[in-house]
Amino acid sequence: MNVYVRLVYRNLRANLDKLSLFFELFFPLFFVFVQGSGLGGIIPPLDIGNGRVVPYQLFLAAGAVTLTVINAGTNAGTQLWFDRKNGMFEQILMGPFTRAQYILSIILATLIIGIGGSLLVFLLAFPVLGTGLLITFQGQLLIALALFLGTLFFGGLAIALSVALKSSETFQVVSTFVFFVFLFTSTVFYPAGNAPPVLQAVSYLNPLTYATDIFRAGIFDAFTSLIPLEVGILALEGAAVFTTAVVAFRRIRV
Amino acid sequence: MGDTLASQSIIEVDKLSKRFGDKAAVDEVSFEMRRGEVFGFLGPNGAGKTTTIKMLTTLLPPTSGSARVVGRDLRTEGKKIRERIGVVQQQDSFDQGLNVETSMDIYGLIWDVPKRDRRRRIDEVVKRFGMKDFLKMPTIDLSSGQRRRLQVAREFLHDMDLLFLDEPTVGLDPLVRRGILDYFKEKVKEGLSIFFTTHILEEAEYLCDRIAVINQGKIVQVDTPENLKRRFGRAKAVEFKLLEGTSRELFERLSSSDEVSKLIQDEVGGTYRVTTSRPEIVIPEIYKLAEKYGLSVSSIYIAETTLEDAFINLVTVDDVRRPDSS
Ligand SMILES: Nc1ncnc2c1ncn2[C@@H]1O[C@H](COP(=O)(O)OP(=O)(O)O)[C@@H](O)[C@H]1O
Ligand SMILES: [Mg+2]
Numbered sequence: 001m002n003v004y005v006r007l008v009y010r011n012l013r014a015n016l017d018k019l020s021l022f023f024e025l026f027f028p029l030f031f032v033f034v035q036g037s038g039l040g041g042i043i044p045p046l047d048i049g050n051g052r053v054v055p056y057q058l059f060l061a062a063g064a065v066t067l068t069v070i071n072a073g074t075n076a077g078t079q080l081w082f083d084r085k086n087g088m089f090e091q092i093l094m095g096p097f098t099r100a101q102y103i104l105s106i107i108l109a110t111l112i113i114g115i116g117g118s119l120l121v122f123l124l125a126f127p128v129l130g131t132g133l134l135i136t137f138q139g140q141l142l143i144a145l146a147l148f149l150g151t152l153f154f155g156g157l158a159i160a161l162s163v164a165l166k167s168s169e170t171f172q173v174v175s176t177f178v179f180f181v182f183l184f185t186s187t188v189f190y191p192a193g194n195a196p197p198v199l200q201a202v203s204y205l206n207p208l209t210y211a212t213d214i215f216r217a218g219i220f221d222a223f224t225s226l227i228p229l230e231v232g233i234l235a236l237e238g239a240a241v242f243t244t245a246v247v248a249f250r251r252i253r254v
Numbered sequence: 255m256g257d258t259l260a261s262q263s264i265i266e267v268d269k270l271s272k273r274f275g276d277k278a279a280v281d282e283v284s285f286e287m288r289r290g291e292v293f294g295f296l297g298p299n300g301a302g303k304t305t306t307i308k309m310l311t312t313l314l315p316p317t318s319g320s321a322r323v324v325g326r327d328l329r330t331e332g333k334k335i336r337e338r339i340g341v342v343q344q345q346d347s348f349d350q351g352l353n354v355e356t357s358m359d360i361y362g363l364i365w366d367v368p369k370r371d372r373r374r375r376i377d378e379v380v381k382r383f384g385m386k387d388f389l390k391m392p393t394i395d396l397s398s399g400q401r402r403r404l405q406v407a408r409e410f411l412h413d414m415d416l417l418f419l420d421e422p423t424v425g426l427d428p429l430v431r432r433g434i435l436d437y438f439k440e441k442v443k444e445g446l447s448i449f450f451t452t453h454i455l456e457e458a459e460y461l462c463d464r465i466a467v468i469n470q471g472k473i474v475q476v477d478t479p480e481n482l483k484r485r486f487g488r489a490k491a492v493e494f495k496l497l498e499g500t501s502r503e504l505f506e507r508l509s510s511s512d513e514v515s516k517l518i519q520d521e522v523g524g525t526y527r528v529t530t531s532r533p534e535i536v537i538p539e540i541y542k543l544a545e546k547y548g549l550s551v552s553s554i555y556i557a558e559t560t561l562e563d564a565f566i567n568l569v570t571v572d573d574v575r576r577p578d579s580s
Contacts, residue, residue, distance in 0.1 A: 006364045013360055014349035087347030094311045096337040096365065254313050 003097065007105030012112065014088075015079040024071035024117060025124070028064035032125040036060040046191055048216055049224040058132045061125045062219055063188030065118050066150060066212040070182060072114030073154020074175050077162035079106050080249075081171055084162075090254050103249050107155055107242075114151030134221040142218030145231055149238045150211030154182075156241035163248040187212045210234035263322075264289045264416050264447045265310065270319035271471075272305050279305040281471035282319065287449060287464075289415075292442055294462035295451040302471040303451040304344050307420050310449070311341050324415050340409040344420035344451075347405055348393040354400075355380075355389045358408045365412035372411060379407035382437050384430060398425045406434060416447045423457060435461055492528040492536055494554035496544070499524045504543050511539060527557075 036057035043056040083089040092102055122129065135143070158175060165171040185199065186208035192200050203209050210230040217227050265287040272280040280302040287293040295303045308314035310323055312332040321328040324338045349357040355376065362372035380386055383403045388396060393404065406422050419438075423431045438448060438461060452458050458465050459479045466476040475482065496504070500519065508528065509517045513536050516529035530536045533556050544551050 001363075001366060003366075006366060010349075010360050010364050014352055014357070017351065082350055086350050087343060087345045088349060090313055090343060090345070091341070091347045092364070094313055094336060094339070094341045094343075096333065098333060254308065 003101055004105055004108060007092075007097065007101065008108045008112070011079055011105055011109035015082050015109075016075065016113070017078065020071075020075070020078075021113075021117075024068060024075070025121060027071070028068055028121045029124055031064040031067075032057075032061040032121075032128055036064075036128065048191070048220060048222040049226070050217075050222040052134075052220050052222040054132050054220055057128055058220075059191075059216070060189065061128045062216045063186075063212050064125065065122050065129075066146060066208065066215045067183060067186075067188050068117040068121050069114045069147060069150035069211060070154050070179055070208065072110055072117055072151050073156075073158045074179060075113050075158075076106055076110035076155035077158025077171065077175060079109065080159055081162045081168055084252075085168060089252075093254070099250065103159075103246065106159065107152075110155035111148065111151050114155065115147045118147050129219070133219055135219055136221055138223065139218040139221055142214050142223070142227070142231075146211045146215035146218060146234075149231075149234045150207065150215075152238040153207045153211075153234070153241050156238070156243075156245035159245040160241065160248045163245075163252055182206055182208045185209075207234055207237045210237075262288055264291075264325075265293070265321065265323050265449065267310070267321040268319055270306070270309060270321055271317050272302075272309060272314065273317045278471050280309070280316075283468075283471070283473050284319075285466055285473060285476055287447070289447055290442065290445065291463045292438070292448045292450060292461050294458040294465040295449070295468055296453065296455065296458045296465050297451075297468035298453055300470075301468045303468060304420055305471075306468075307341070307343075307418050307449070307451065311339060311418055312336055338415045340412065340414040340417040342406050342409055342417070342419045342422045344424075346398070346401060348396075348401055350394050351392070353390050353392050354385065354396070354404055357393050357404065358411060361408040362411035367412050375411045379410050383407045383434065399427065399430070402426060403430065403434075410441070414446070416449065417441075419448060419450045421452055422450075423452070423454070431457075490530060490533050491557035492530060492533050492540070492554065493525055493557055494528075494540060495523070495525050495552045497550045497552045501547055501549055503547050504549060507543055508540065511536070513539075 039060070040055055040057040045053045045055045046059050047053050048059065080089070083092070089102075093099060157178070161175060161178070162171055165174055185202045186206045187203060188208065192203040192209060195203060210233055213230050214227060214234065217223050263286045265285075267283060267285050269282045269284055270280060271278060271282050283302075283306065285293075295306065297303055305314065309316045310321060310328070312328065312335055316328070323335045326334045328335065349360065352360065358376050358379075359372055362375065367375070380389060383406070385400075385403055385407060388400050391400075393401065396404065402422070402425050406419075409417065417438075423434060426434065435457065438450075442448060448461075450458070450461060462479060464476060464478055465482060467474045467482070505517065505519065505526075508514055508526075513530050513532045514528055515531070517526065519526050528536055528540075537554065540554065541551060543549075
């Protein structure tokens with residue numbers, strides 16, 4: 001069996017905390033069904049570009065799908081954390097693997113959780129989302145890019161954090177804090193265009209904004225001239241964080 | 255000639271060192287371990303045993319020196335080495351979120367062991383390591399002894415030529431410990447080579463063909479357990495009993511004798527234990543003193559040297575020498 005298949009299978013079986021996985025699915029669905037329908041009554045439909053106007057509940061449901069990539073990323077960091085805490089990191093590095101194979105297996109597992117989780121939320125949210133979907137071929141590409149690059153960014157970030165932060169408590173606290181900052185300054189809950197200038201500026205530094213915008217453009221066929229730029233920025237941010245993570249990982253002392 | 259030697263040795267270490275800051279954890283260590291051998295590293299805490307293992311298993315790059323492990327160069331053929339070795343680390347190591355059985359199975363899987371072989375080998379180690387009771391228990395809930403057994407057992411799921419064991423029996427009760435040591439011995443008969451570290455002397459004596467005594471990052475001596483005992487276990491113990499039980503005068507006179515390095519009396523049985531390197535002088539002296547104080551010796555014998563004596567001699571002699579040499 002291929003070495004990556006073996007390691008990824010192990011990461012998924014051994015390192016996934018089922019409770020937090022459940023929370024990761026439950027949390028976005030809460031936005032889709034509770035928050036979205038509650039606020040839908042008082043928020044008018046939003047123009048998301050390309051002449052597409054969608055009800056708030058749909059707008060939020062799309063955001064709820066992309067916020068799973070943050071959760072998945074945090075999970076990647078946690079995988080590495082568990083392995084270091086439980087002495088499996090050293091054990092695997094003394095096994096028939098290279099460091100690169102090991103870290104790549106963590107990233108692959110993360111992509112599976114991130115993309116798989118998003119698609120699952122997407123399916124579960126279908127009763128809401130299904131009413132406004134308009135997915136072209138180009139849209140499918142955008143959806144794939146948004147989920148892939150988003151997971152890569154947040155996975156890389158969490159791996160870098162988990163290398164930098166020594167104690168597991170610090171890692172938990174910092175990653176939860178980072179999670180909320182990214183979440184609430186993104187376009188998951190509101191369009192950046194209507195926000196105060198400061199928030200707008202922050203929002204446009206935030207990779208979750210890009211992942212969400214690209215994803216929305218993908219599922220609602222709301223392609224604008226801004227989208228290629230957003231894909232480019234997200235790809236750059238993803239590559240930068242990924243590189244940082246790999247460098248940090250290589251420096252881990254045993 | 256060189257070739258034959260190389261193929262017979264499974265580890266060859268030449269002046270291997272590891273420094274942390276300006277402290278040498280392992281200091282120009284050289285030794286050679288033969289194929290099929292159980293080679294022991296015996297030394298007190300902080301001697302450099304774990305650091306040596308971490309280097310030989312490619313986890314930690316050496317500061318200087320070189321080594322060949324399973325015939326491969328440590329610096330350039332790391333992965334080839336790792337494919338042929340097993341390692342039981344001193345620190346705990348387990349997959350959380352799995353039960354004991356599954357975690358063993360997945361450990362075998364990442365080593366690419368076919369399903370059927372995993373099944374068979376799991377059955378074997380479960381039986382031999384007495385793991386039936388906690389086979390279905392989550393690894394998180396195991397006691398440290400159970401976790402240790404799992405950690406040792408799973409290493410036997412995959413093929414290997416050389417097994418590194420870093421104090422593998424810590425925290426195990428004597429019965430389990432003996433069972434595991436016997437299992438190691440069996441595997442050695444089947445062709446496995448074992449590099450074994452411990453600070454427990456009886457273990458080293460029981461298991462090892464040769465022992466390297468290591469202290470403060472340096473190998474003090476390499477030899478068979480028997481030779482170590484013969485050459486360095488000079489201190490002997492003479493044990494005797496008095497019919498009268500206790501005699502303060504005899505105790506005081508004997509303690510002050512030049513040939514007696516230590517004298518204690520067992521509080522329960524009343525047995526006197528004399529540590530000396532010259533029993534042939536001390537024994538007549540005991541009889542002389544007994545006669546002088548009107549006592550009678552009811553039993554006397556020379557106790558066998560333990561490896562512990564040898565070990566303490568080596569390590570403490572080395573410590574004492576240090577200030578002199580500067
Ligand atoms: N990562 C490290 N950083 C600094 N010092 C270390 C490190 N690892 C081990 N040491 C030091 O090296 C010495 C040898 O340690 P070790 O190899 O663990 O000894 P042993 O296994 O024989 O008890 C000790 O003094 C220890 O404190
Ligand atoms: Mg140690």
